Amino acid sequence: MDKYIITIGRQFGSGGRAIGEKLAKKLGISFYDKELISLAAKESGIDPEIFDNVDEKAANSLLYSLSMGLYSFGSGFSAMGDLPVNDRLYILQHKIIKEIAEKESCVIVGRCADYVLRDNPNCVNVFIYANMEFRKREAVKKHGIDEERAEHIITKTDKSRANYYSFYSGQKWGMAENYDLCINSAKLSEDSIVDLIIEYMKER
Amino acid sequence: MDKYIITIGRQFGSGGRAIGEKLAKKLGISFYDKELISLAAKESGIDPEIFDNVDEKAANSLLYSLSMGLYSFGSGFSAMGDLPVNDRLYILQHKIIKEIAEKESCVIVGRCADYVLRDNPNCVNVFIYANMEFRKREAVKKHGIDEERAEHIITKTDKSRANYYSFYSGQKWGMAENYDLCINSAKLSEDSIVDLIIEYMKER
Numbered sequence: 001m002d003k004y005i006i007t008i009g010r011q012f013g014s015g016g017r018a019i020g021e022k023l024a025k026k027l028g029i030s031f032y033d034k035e036l037i038s039l040a041a042k043e044s045g046i047d048p049e050i051f052d053n054v055d056e057k058a059a060n061s062l063l064y065s066l067s068m069g070l071y072s073f074g075s076g077f078s079a080m081g082d083l084p085v086n087d088r089l090y091i092l093q094h095k096i097i098k099e100i101a102e103k104e105s106c107v108i109v110g111r112c113a114d115y116v117l118r119d120n121p122n123c124v125n126v127f128i129y130a131n132m133e134f135r136k137r138e139a140v141k142k143h144g145i146d147e148e149r150a151e152h153i154i155t156k157t158d159k160s161r162a163n164y165y166s167f168y169s170g171q172k173w174g175m176a177e178n179y180d181l182c183i184n185s186a187k188l189s190e191d192s193i194v195d196l197i198i199e200y201m202k203e204r
Numbered sequence: 205m206d207k208y209i210i211t212i213g214r215q216f217g218s219g220g221r222a223i224g225e226k227l228a229k230k231l232g233i234s235f236y237d238k239e240l241i242s243l244a245a246k247e248s249g250i251d252p253e254i255f256d257n258v259d260e261k262a263a264n265s266l267l268y269s270l271s272m273g274l275y276s277f278g279s280g281f282s283a284m285g286d287l288p289v290n291d292r293l294y295i296l297q298h299k300i301i302k303e304i305a306e307k308e309s310c311v312i313v314g315r316c317a318d319y320v321l322r323d324n325p326n327c328v329n330v331f332i333y334a335n336m337e338f339r340k341r342e343a344v345k346k347h348g349i350d351e352e353r354a355e356h357i358i359t360k361t362d363k364s365r366a367n368y369y370s371f372y373s374g375q376k377w378g379m380a381e382n383y384d385l386c387i388n389s390a391k392l393s394e395d396s397i398v399d400l401i402i403e404y405m406k407e408r
Contacts, residue, residue, distance in 0.1 A: 011381075020285055034306055096362050127386075129380055129381050130380075134276060147218055163407070168315060174381060175378055175379060175380070175382055176378055176379070176380045176383070176386035176388075177215075177333045177335075177388070178220035178264060179386070179388065179389075180388045180391050181314070181385075181387060181388065182331075182380035182383070182385070182386035182387075183358050183384075183385055183386075184380075184383065184384045184385065187384050187408065188404075188408060189407075190380055192405075192408075195407065196400070196403060196407055199400060199403050200392075200400060203393075203396035203397075203399065203400055204349070204391065204396075
């Protein structure tokens with residue numbers, strides 16, 4: 001492979017982001033997660049905080065968008081001026097992901113990147129997941145989430161990611177067949193998963 | 205790991221069975237697929253052909269079972285004498301899978317083995333899948349299926365496997381989270397997949 005992109009879909013608390021970061025570091029390539037918001041914000045002139053609020057959330061109903069003030073910012077993006085901010089962020093991230101994939105090898109976490117790059121033969125799509133018990137422990141330890149509320153937050157975040165993924169890709173989030181490789185992170189250390197993905201890249 | 209079991213769930217035409225066979229051979233351990241039917245038939249005294257007809261199919265309705273003559277064979281299995289033959293085969297295979305897992309390291313293809321052995325810490329659950337285009341090609345080439353009918357047969361077989369899995373395990377077939385490792389066989393050769401699973405075993 002010449003230039004290649006590894007996309008990582010991940011359940012909340014599965015360690016997918018950390019695995020992606022370690023993988024990018026070990027391969028000496030760029031890493032994009034929240035960084036995509038900064039790029040989208042920069043390109044659109046919209047406050048990154050506004051984008052952050054709707055990141056990886058499917059577009060809300062028109063009424064909800066209006067009530068939340070998420071609608072029509074009248075930015076320089078005249079063609080997108082009438083779209084809810086979620087859709088604008090999706091379109092911008094879509095464009096940025098395509099540009100990045102043209103330019104450099106990298107790891108991209110979330111944001112339907114697997115679907116955005118579905119026609120790119122040098123794209124490897126990975127999904128990281130784990131059982132609830134493991135993810136609760138991780139959410140408390142790594143995200144500082146209250147133990148009592150951990151399961152609720154995990155379920156809510158993943159529901160939001162699933163909706164986002166299905167809204168924009170028309171596919172079911174977490175179905176093995178959408179990915180090239182799916183790894184249960186409750187059974188292997190982060191470093192071992194990184195090594196396994198690199199092994200996979202070599203076999204390809 | 206001392207004794208270990210690798211279970212392989214697979215979409216029809218994905219090459220999962222061949223991968224399982226090669227894997228078992230390379231690891232020097234036993235391989236079970238249809239062999240489980242022979243064992244179940246031997247144990248129950250029921251004609252293997254009758255079991256073969258209902259293999260990996262969920263139990264039918266009582267009426268259907270009666271009309272198909274799949275009901276109450278009055279075999280030596282008095283406790284199971286009133287069960288549809290699908291359920292009898294499941295119960296027998298369940299028992300045999302547990303016994304095999306106690307006795308030796310092996311590869312087991314299909315038959316909800318991942319679910320049957322869910323409490324066994326030395327069990328590694330793999331799922332093999334591929335896109336329809338790839339599976340159609342494989343079905344024609346390896347199973348000698350007519351090209352025109354390939355998609356219909358693949359869809360029907362997988363629907364049957366999905367029903368069987370969901371009926372007995374209560375889980376959704378093909379969801380990444382039911383497995384330790386899921387590999388898209390359209391992107392990697394069978395030998396590379398075998399090597400990757402062995403690499404995974406080493407990391408565990």
